[in-house]
Amino acid sequence: DAGVIQSPRHEVTEMGQEVTLRCKPISGHDYLFWYRQTMMRGLELLIYFNNNVPIDDSGMPEDRFSAKMPNASFSTLKIQPSEPRDSAVYFCASSLSGRGYTFGSGTRLTVV
């Protein structure tokens, strides 16, 4: 298996622009997570899905953030409009019933 695949690896965008991060989980995994890593806050959970259904989105910072999982093999995290404080590394992870969490390589987002 290719593991969890995230794209793009790096994204630089201007404040106010829409940003879409993409994730392909490991085939057969039933959980998908979006995490954000910053120096100040460390690794924090934004949202997670179980069988494509959002279970807990309490970590989504504000309405500018939205996440979707239209099918078992694809998820997106969208920020609209983006702000400089959104600059971070965004990780996607997938899991089979919580038995182990495999992380993607992350997307480093810079908003200027």
Place this chain on the structure above:
Amino acid sequence: AQKVTQAQTEISVVEKEDVTLDCVYETRDTTYYLFWYKQPPSGELVFLIRRNSFDEQNEISGRYSWNFQKSTSSFNFTITASQVVDSAVYFCALSGGGSQGNLIFGKGTKLSVKP
């Protein structure tokens, strides 16, 4: 509430020294899982170990060993004969049986191994 505390922000050792990274957790769940991840300078998160709350046996994998003590809510990680390639940030994490999906991370310990 669930919480993971890694009190050591940074540790610096000389190659071949042994080093222990501390992890203390809080949870009200009776069933839970503990994890360690390594984040090298390249940035990816590498899975090291998963331990469930019913298994208090210590684990050894090569130069790595883990000590799980429910009595003190600790899950410490020891690297024996450290090497420069061990330099990374190490994260301890917890997921609860009740909210199995949510993996809570500690703030991480940055380990620097100098030659």
